[in-house]
Amino acid sequence: DMQNDLVKLPSTHATPLPTPIPVGGAACPESDSCHFVFDVDDGSTNNVNWYEARDLAQAIEPPGVCNIQCPAGKILKKYLVSINSPEEQVCLVNLLNNAGLAFDPLRAWTGGHQPTTNEPEAAGGFEWDSGEAFYNSCGTTDTCANDGAYLADMIYHNFQNGEPNNNDGGTEHFLEMVSDQVGVDGAYGWNDRAETDSNPPGNQVFIVEYKCVDDPDTTGDPHFTTWSGEKYDYHGQCDLELMSDPQFDNGNGLMINIRTEIVRSWSYIKAAAIKLGDDVLEVEGSLDPKEQRHWINGEFNGDLKTLGGYRVKYTTRGRRRRYIINLDNDLRIVIGAYKDWVSVDFYNPTQEDFGNTVGLFGDFHSGKKLGRDGKTVFKDVYEFGQEWQVQADAPMLFHEVSGPQAPFDKCIVPENPHAEDGGLEETAQLRGRRLAEKKVTRKQAEEACSDPEIKPGKFNECVADILATDDLDFAEAYMNDDWAIGAF
Numbered sequence: 001d002m003q004n005d006l007v008k009l010p011s012t013h014a015t016p017l018p019t020p021i022p023v024g025g026a027a028c029p030e031s032d033s034c035h036f037v038f039d040v041d042d043g044s045t046n047n048v049n050w051y052e053a054r055d056l057a058q059a060i061e062p063p064g065v066c067n068i069q070c071p072a073g074k075i076l077k078k079y080l081v082s083i084n085s086p087e088e089q090v091c092l093v094n095l096l097n098n099a100g101l102a103f104d105p106l107r108a109w110t111g112g113h114q115p116t117t118n119e120p121e122a123a124g125g126f127e128w129d130s131g132e133a134f135y136n137s138c139g140t141t142d143t144c145a146n147d148g149a150y151l152a153d154m155i156y157h158n159f160q161n162g163e164p165n166n167n168d169g170g171t172e173h174f175l176e177m178v179s180d181q182v183g184v185d186g187a188y189g190w191n192d193r194a195e196t197d198s199n200p201p202g203n204q205v206f207i208v209e210y211k212c213v214d215d216p217d218t219t220g221d222p223h224f225t226t227w228s229g230e231k232y233d234y235h236g237q238c239d240l241e242l243m244s245d246p247q248f249d250n251g252n253g254l255m256i257n258i259r260t261e262i263v264r265s266w267s268y269i270k271a272a273a274i275k276l277g278d279d280v281l282e283v284e285g286s287l288d289p290k291e292q293r294h295w296i297n298g299e300f301n302g303d304l305k306t307l308g309g310y311r312v313k314y315t316t317r318g319r320r321r322r323y324i325i326n327l328d329n330d331l332r333i334v335i336g337a338y339k340d341w342v343s344v345d346f347y348n349p350t351q352e353d354f355g356n357t358v359g360l361f362g363d364f365h366s367g368k369k370l371g372r373d374g375k376t377v378f379k380d381v382y383e384f385g386q387e388w389q390v391q392a393d394a395p396m397l398f399h400e401v402s403g404p405q406a407p408f409d410k411c412i413v414p415e416n417p418h419a420e421d422g423g424l425e426e427t428a429q430l431r432g433r434r435l436a437e438k439k440v441t442r443k444q445a446e447e448a449c450s451d452p453e454i455k456p457g458k459f460n461e462c463v464a465d466i467l468a469t470d471d472l473d474f475a476e477a478y479m480n481d482d483w484a485i486g487a488f
Contacts, residue, residue: 080111082128112175123150158183164192219343228367236411273397276308
């Protein structure tokens with residue numbers, strides 16, 4: 001089995017990992033008392049990675065020795081390292097050189113691997129455990145013809161000359177960095193290696209990457225943020241399975257579905273329903289800011305104090321309405337409504353609680369957009385959305401049946417999503433009519449979405465929704481929920 005609780009790692013080395021302490025703002029400092037932790041800023045002020053090199057034979061400290069505290073609205077992800085630039089490679093070389101690991105040569109596992117063993121080319125089919133792309137187009141929109149083409153299409157690599165070669169009986173499917181080898185980009189050349197090749201036993205380390213990414217959510221027209229922080233839009237109209245885990249809360253189960261509706265060339269979330277244990281809460285938006293619209297176990301605006309044994313609080317501010325489900329001291333699910341649009345946000349989700357969930361947020365560990373079989377990785381968001389249409393044998397969480405329903409109807413997809421707001425296929429005639437009809441300019445939208453109250457990382461979604469609705473007020477939908485989260 002190639003997975004443990006945190007990262008993919010050759011099975012003989014599947015060891016739980018502690019979480020390190022960040023070491024400050026300097027890029028790649030020489031050492032740290034907590035397992036040689038290093039950081040590098042990838043260009044975003046809110047996006048810093050940490051790296052940790054560990055000897056496979058090293059004892060594990062008791063829980064709580066090391067800790068990374070992500071800022072509000074972020075979740076900590078950890079996986080075997082992905083290497084996407086020369087700068088990141090240099091940082092890892094510094095890490096390994098200063099790690100005090102007395103191996104010669106020093107060989108370090110990374111998160112690169114070939115999940116299938118029948119790749120026709122030695123350089124084909126590589127993936128990163130993080131879910132980040134390994135190639136520009138090979139294996140996604142195209143299949144490359146030979147090893148040279150695969151190597152040329154890699155976003156970044158430091159393979160030695162002649163590597164990867166899939167030797168050792170065709171079993172070399174894992175990517176390592178080797179201290180006495182020089183790659184095409186310098187020190188610690190890359191090599192593909194077999195899972196069981198120890199050569200000699202005990203001389204391997206692995207590098208773990210830690211990253212604070214945006215909490216998963218879905219909002220707007222609609223925008224989705226996966227467990228890995230990836231953002232995508234899906235404009236189909238149907239009932240969709242946002243998240244589910246029948247074993248959640250010791251088998252009580254969790255399911256969250258959303259219902260979307262098309263408006264012109266885009267869609268929005270009209271309603272959301274969450275099933276916790278035996279209870280179901282459904283929330284709809286309303287153009288009347290004072291109107292509360294929910295169903296609790298089918299009763300319209302019924303008394304709402306708990307859901308599946310967890311406390312629930314309804315609160316409002318301006319035109320924002322929030323249903324806060326308190327799962328733990330800091331763990332909350334927030335179903336929001338702004339005008340007739342509905343959103344679903346998660347605050348401080350943990351692997352312990354959500355590590356086995358499936359749905360439109362993707363795989364918790366890798367962030368990959370996995371299908372129902374748990375194996376198929378979807379690249380096309382419309383195929384992915386169709387995959388997670390609520391199935392006919394699933395419980396109906398909404399108080400009434402509406403819109404396309406499986407198995408007879410597939411999700412309805414606009415022919416050209418967002419054409420009215422600058423879609424790729426927008427004609428000159430349509431663009432001229434759109435600009436004549438619009439009242440809000442992009443500059444005005446960007447100014448409204450630059451308000452300091454807007455949630456971090458939500459600027460682009462905010463601008464897109466204002467332009468889609470031609471309504472500057474929609475910036476309010478993206479303002480932070482600190483006032484609501486503190487309601488308990």
